Amino acid sequence: MRRGFSKFPIMTYCVAARLDAGLVFLSDSRTNAGVDQISVFRKMTVFERPGERVMVLMTSGNLAVSQAVLHALTRQHDEGGDTIWNAADLFEATRCVGAAVREVYQREAPALHEQGVDFNVSIIFGGQIGAERCRLFQIYSAGNFIEAGQECPYFQIGEAKYGKPILDRVLRPDTSLDEAAKCALISMDSTLRSNISVGLPLDLLVYDTNALRVTHFASIDEHNQYFRMIRSTWGERLRQVFAEIPDPLWTNPDDPGSLVPPSRVHQPLRLEPANAPQPSYPTPQVLAEDPGKDQAS
Numbered sequence: 001m002r003r004g005f006s007k008f009p010i011m012t013y014c015v016a017a018r019l020d021a022g023l024v025f026l027s028d029s030r031t032n033a034g035v036d037q038i039s040v041f042r043k044m045t046v047f048e049r050p051g052e053r054v055m056v057l058m059t060s061g062n063l064a065v066s067q068a069v070l071h072a073l074t075r076q077h078d079e080g081g082d083t084i085w086n087a088a089d090l091f092e093a094t095r096c097v098g099a100a101v102r103e104v105y106q107r108e109a110p111a112l113h114e115q116g117v118d119f120n121v122s123i124i125f126g127g128q129i130g131a132e133r134c135r136l137f138q139i140y141s142a143g144n145f146i147e148a149g150q151e152c153p154y155f156q157i158g159e160a161k162y163g164k165p166i167l168d169r170v171l172r173p174d175t176s177l178d179e180a181a182k183c184a185l186i187s188m189d190s191t192l193r194s195n196i197s198v199g200l201p202l203d204l205l206v207y208d209t210n211a212l213r214v215t216h217f218a219s220i221d222e223h224n225q226y227f228r229m230i231r232s233t234w235g236e237r238l239r240q241v242f243a244e245i246p247d248p249l250w251t252n253p254d255d256p257g258s259l260v261p262p263s264r265v266h267q268p269l270r271l272e273p274a275n276a277p278q279p280s281y282p283t284p285q286v287l288a289e290d291p292g293k294d295q296a297s
Contacts, residue, residue: 011197012158014058016124018136018148021177023207026184027058028197044203050213055127060158061120072100090135097142122157162194163187
């Protein structure tokens with residue numbers, strides 16, 4: 001079976017944030033079509049015309065579809081008309097990416113469906129054109145898209161669930177670029193630890209508002225000292241904080257830290273045999289010192 005058209009889910013993890021100070025993009029580079037078909041393909045592509053525009057595109061999903069979309073964007077430029085290179089703003093550039101997705105769908109989707117393979121691609125696209133503010137979009141398999149805002153300044157694609165909690169707790173529009181980059185790396189580390197379909201090396205790009213060129217870029221492998229420090233320090237501090245949190249209190253319901261305050265009935269849902277009399281169950285834990293006493297209901 002050709003790579004990219006596997007019936008196995010082909011996962012990755014990419015995250016990007018739009019902040020007052022600029023943009024942060026981070027992607028892994030692992031693609032897999034089963035446990036014995038794992039390769040490295042970079043998911044981040046930069047479109048840069050220094051002094052005029054900088055745009056960054058990251059993909060997840062079917063690798064062949066992702067590469068076909070990039071090829072369609074290149075052909076748009078070769079054929080003239082509306083392209084990401086002549087778009088007046090990021091919204092229009094994003095429409096060009098969406099049009100490329102729909103073009104690939106019309107050409108490839110019927111054959112994919114015959115093989116039982118979904119047309120699956122997700123894209124993060126952002127940057128800055130001219131004097132316009134930085135913008136960030138997520139593009140779906142239908143070519144439609146949404147834009148990041150003040151309430152949710154980041155997007156994730158691919159294996160997103162493991163790295164989401166730290167983003168929700170830390171990222172705000174006024175977060176600095178360095179803090180956002182650190183947050184994205186911690187998010188990636190959480191995903192790497194929990195899912196083998198995401199892997200090193202990583203591409204990290206940080207863009208300062210109005211620079212109109214790539215400001216900072218790092219390719220991060222397993223030997224990168226800063227990322228190794230992130231991985232070890234984050235794990236150690238999590239264990240430290242975990243150890244400092246008090247254990248649950250079961251037998252002192254009047255304590256403010258009790259897990260089972262007396263204001264509620266703490267009994268599990270039980271199923272009894274049909275037509276059997278309802279027994280009286282002792283309280284599981286609140287009155288553990290007096291296990292024979294029933295809990296009021």
